[in-house]
Structures are given as C-alpha cells and as structure tokens.
Amino acid sequence: MNKTALVTGATSGIGQATAQILAKNNYKIILCGRREDRLIALEKELSEFTEVHTLSFDVRDKKAVFESINSLPEAFATIDVLINNAGNAHGLDPIQTGDLDDWDAMIDINVKGLLYVSKAIIPQMIERKSGHIINIGSIAGKEVYPNGNVYCASKHAVDALNQAMRMDLNPFGIRVGAIHPGAVETEFSEVRFKGDTDRVVNVYKGFEPLRPEDIADIIHFVVSRPYHVNIADLIVFPTAQAAATILKRDI
Ligand code: NDP
Numbered sequence: 001m002n003k004t005a006l007v008t009g010a011t012s013g014i015g016q017a018t019a020q021i022l023a024k025n026n027y028k029i030i031l032c033g034r035r036e037d038r039l040i041a042l043e044k045e046l047s048e049f050t051e052v053h054t055l056s057f058d059v060r061d062k063k064a065v066f067e068s069i070n071s072l073p074e075a076f077a078t079i080d081v082l083i084n085n086a087g088n089a090h091g092l093d094p095i096q097t098g099d100l101d102d103w104d105a106m107i108d109i110n111v112k113g114l115l116y117v118s119k120a121i122i123p124q125m126i127e128r129k130s131g132h133i134i135n136i137g138s139i140a141g142k143e144v145y146p147n148g149n150v151y152c153a154s155k156h157a158v159d160a161l162n163q164a165m166r167m168d169l170n171p172f173g174i175r176v177g178a179i180h181p182g183a184v185e186t187e188f189s190e191v192r193f194k195g196d197t198d199r200v201v202n203v204y205k206g207f208e209p210l211r212p213e214d215i216a217d218i219i220h221f222v223v224s225r226p227y228h229v230n231i232a233d234l235i236v237f238p239t240a241q242a243a244a245t246i247l248k249r250d251i
C-alpha cells in the first residue's frame, strides 16, 4: 500500500519540489496552500504519477485547518508523513522599526500554523502508533542575524517544537525530525522583500544557492529510511555558505 504524505506550502519552492519527488516515488499526496490555481495545476501535473488531493486553507485559520484536514476523503485520510513546510519571512528590519503586521504573519504562520496542522494530524498517528513528521526550520532557527529578529525567533520556535514533538511522541513510535536550510532560491525573498526585485536579486548574487529540489531530495531520503532510523536534525547550506551571514560571493 502506498504511503500518504501531506505537504503544507506545496504551491511553491521547497514544498512544491517535495510534492513532486514524493509523487514520483509512489506516495499519495495531499497538496496544501492558499493559491488554488497553483494547487490545481500541480494536482494535474502529479496525477500522472500518483493519487493527489488538494486542500486550500490558510494555516493561520484554526477552524479552516481542522475542517480541511477532517474533510479528507477516506483514500487520503490516513496520513503517514506530514511535511510542515508552509512559512515565510516578512520584512528584514531592525527590531525598533519592525512592522507589527509582519511580526504577526511570521508568528502566526511559521509557529502557530505549524502547531495547528500538527495538532490536526497527530491524534491519528498516535492511534496507529506510526507516522513521520518533518518540520522545515531554517539556519535562522539555529542562529540569529541582524534584522532577522522575529523571523529568527519564529524558526527558533520551530527548532524547539521539533525537539518537543520528538520527546512527547516518542512513546508512540512517531518519527520527528527537522531540516534547517540556508539560502534556497525560491519565492522566499520575494515575499520577505514584498516584491522589491533589486533586493531579491541581491540575496542570491555571486554564489550558487540551494535549489528547492536539493532540499526535496533530502526530505525524500529522510522519509525513505528504514523505520528504525530517524534523522532528527539537519542543517543544509549551499557550499558557498558557512553560517547565516557568511557567504562567499564572487562579485
Ligand atoms: P516559498 O515562498 O517559495 O513557499 C512558501 C510556501 O508557504 C508557499 O507554498 C505558500 O503557499 C505557503 N504559505 C505561506 N503562507 C501561508 C499561509 N498563511 N497558509 C498556508 N500556506 C502558506 O518559500 P520556501 O519554499 O523557501 O519556504 C518553505 C519553507 O522553507 C518556509 O518554512 C521557509 O521559512 C523555509 N526556509 C526557506 C529558506 C530559503 O532560503 N528559501 C531557507 C530556510 C528555510 P500559498 O502562498 O499558496 O499559501
């Protein structure tokens, strides 16, 4: 029987690439995100390989999260793998001038959204005494950098929750692990800089960033290990990066 994976943030970047590789490796896929046109297009693309279901909801909306996940048809209702990926940075400002709406977005999406989705799925994993949760953190969850303040705090929270979930779910045989990427070229910087193209281009200038497929490959590796192997915590940089703010740029 094929395993079922639910991927949040599947409309773009790391989540989309993860859905693609898992679909090609026979996982049934539940694609989640807010942009329905993209969900429909990806469902069409991946249906060539596997069974696909889409759920359009905002992870900030507690009611929508639970209603959506509880609405899954029987063929998709048993979730073996949860990829908690939805998230973004909003802004890159000093703490004294940070925008309150940006702060709310990062804490509500990256932390509370991850908690709501997990809370909606964990009970069935506990009941079956099996399941695998992958939390997408960030190097920003391991280090703090200037102007990263609230994004870094939100990803430090993901790091803490990853460890906490692994402890609390240990009695039930549920695997929990996190992947913490450095710079990956996705729509991440477009969102962070609100479409300011000059700033976006500068982020990835003069070095070869990770591609979303690089992280997706690793996620596939992690979820395809034998049951007795749990990859608990992984930092992944592009070769040009040595720490959050140390990047070898050839410019
Ligand atoms: P993208 O912007 O390309 O993708 C973000 C995804 O999150 C989209 O599919 C988006 O879907 C979804 N999302 C955002 N807000 C919400 C919301 N409120 N409700 C539901 N879904 C939402 O960025 P990445 O692929 O880079 O980001 C994926 C994860 O990787 C994030 O957690 C990010 O913090 C992390 N990360 C990224 C790094 C990078 O350098 N790119 C490095 C380290 C970590 P939609 O808008 O359709 O809802």
Ligand code: 8X3
Residues within 6 Å of the ligand: 137, 138, 139, 140, 148, 181, 182, 183, 184, 244
């Ligand atoms: C994304 C990587 O360094 O911009 O999480 O925080 S960074």
